[in-house]
Amino acid sequence: MARKSRGICATPKTLTNTRKLRSVSAKTTRKIIRSRHALLKDKERFEREGDAVKVKQIEEQLEDLGGIQIYQQASLLGQDRSRGGDTSELLVDWLKQFALPQNLRLLEVGALSSKNACSRSGIFATIERIDLNSQEKDIKQQDFFERPLPESTDDQFHVISLSLVVNYVPDRARRGLMLKLLRSFLLPPESCTSPLPCVFLVLPAACIHNSRYCDSQLLVDIMTSLGYKLSREKISHKLAYWLWTLLPASSATAKPFPKREIHSGSKRNNFCIEL
Numbered sequence: 001m002a003r004k005s006r007g008i009c010a011t012p013k014t015l016t017n018t019r020k021l022r023s024v025s026a027k028t029t030r031k032i033i034r035s036r037h038a039l040l041k042d043k044e045r046f047e048r049e050g051d052a053v054k055v056k057q058i059e060e061q062l063e064d065l066g067g068i069q070i071y072q073q074a075s076l077l078g079q080d081r082s083r084g085g086d087t088s089e090l091l092v093d094w095l096k097q098f099a100l101p102q103n104l105r106l107l108e109v110g111a112l113s114s115k116n117a118c119s120r121s122g123i124f125a126t127i128e129r130i131d132l133n134s135q136e137k138d139i140k141q142q143d144f145f146e147r148p149l150p151e152s153t154d155d156q157f158h159v160i161s162l163s164l165v166v167n168y169v170p171d172r173a174r175r176g177l178m179l180k181l182l183r184s185f186l187l188p189p190e191s192c193t194s195p196l197p198c199v200f201l202v203l204p205a206a207c208i209h210n211s212r213y214c215d216s217q218l219l220v221d222i223m224t225s226l227g228y229k230l231s232r233e234k235i236s237h238k239l240a241y242w243l244w245t246l247l248p249a250s251s252a253t254a255k256p257f258p259k260r261e262i263h264s265g266s267k268r269n270n271f272c273i274e275l
C-alpha cells in the first residue's frame with residue numbers, strides 16, 4: 001500500500017470545488033499544500049523504483065486531495081494578507097531600492113495570479129508568467145524544465161521569480177537543475193547594473209531551519225558555486241526570501257553538492273537540493 005501516514009486524506013475529500021475551499025481555515029490550506037508536496041515526493045520515488053502499483057495509488061490520493069486546481073487555490077489563499085501574504089511584495093520593495101532600467105523584464109515561474117504586487121508595481125516593462133497549470137490567460141502553461149533555451153537576449157530577463165516553486169519540485173537533483181538552468185534565462189551580468197540580473201527565491205523557512213540536508217549556509221554555498229552573490233535576504237517565521245545577483249560565468253565553479261546529512265534529529269524534514 002502507498003502510505004497514507006502523512007495525514008493526507010483527512011480533509012480534502014470534502015473540498016470538491018474552489019468555492020468551498022475559500023471558506024476553509026489557513027490550517028487546512030497549509031495541510032493541502034504540504035500533503036501534495038509529500039505525495040509528489042513519494043510518487044517520484046516509486047517512479048524511480050519502477051513500482052507502477054504504488055504510483056497509481058499515489059495518483060489516486062492526489063486526485064482525492066483535489067488535484068492541482070485545489071492545490072493552486074490553497075496556494076492563492078496563502079497569498080491573502082491574513083494568511084501570510086503575497087511574497088512578490090518583498091521583491092518589489094527590494095527592487096525599488098535600486099535604480100532600475102525602463103525596460104525591466106521579469107520571468108515569473110510558478111505564477112498563480114496576474115494581479116500580484118509585481119503586476120501592480122509598474123516597475124516591469126514586461127512580465128512573462130508560466131505555470132505547470134495555468135489558471136489565467138495571462139499565465140502561460142509551461143513546465144520550466146521544458147522551456148526552450150533563449151536564442152538571443154530578447155528571450156532573457158533581468159529578474160526571475162521562483163517563489164515557493166523549488167520546494168514543489170519533488171526530486172532533489174531536479175531542484176538543483178532548476179537553479180542551474182536559471183543562468184540561461186537571465187541577461188548577461190555584463191549588460192546590467194546591480195542587483196540585476198537577479199533571482200528572487202522563496203522557500204518555506206523549514207527548508208533551511210529544520211532539514212537534515214539543507215540550511216542557509218549550504219544554500220549560500222550552492223548559489224555561490226552557481227555564480228551568484230547574495231544581494232538581499234529576509235528570514236521570517238514561515239518563509240525565507242533571497243535576492244541573488246548573477247555574476248559573470250567565470251565566477252561559477254562546477255562544485256558538486258551531493259545529498260549529505262548536515263543536521264541530525266528525528267523531527268527534521270528531508271528537504272534537499274543536489275547539484
Ligand SMILES: C[S@@+](CC[C@H](N)C(=O)[O-])C[C@H]1O[C@@H](n2cnc3c(N)ncnc32)[C@H](O)[C@@H]1O
Binds near residue numbers: 162169
Ligand atoms: C506553491 S505554488 C507558489 C505560487 C506562487 N509563486 C506563490 O509564491 O504563492 C507553486 C507553483 O509552482 C508551479 N510549478 C512547480 N513546478 C513548476 C515547473 N517546473 N514549471 C512551472 N511551474 C511550476 C506549480 O504548478 C504551482 O502553481
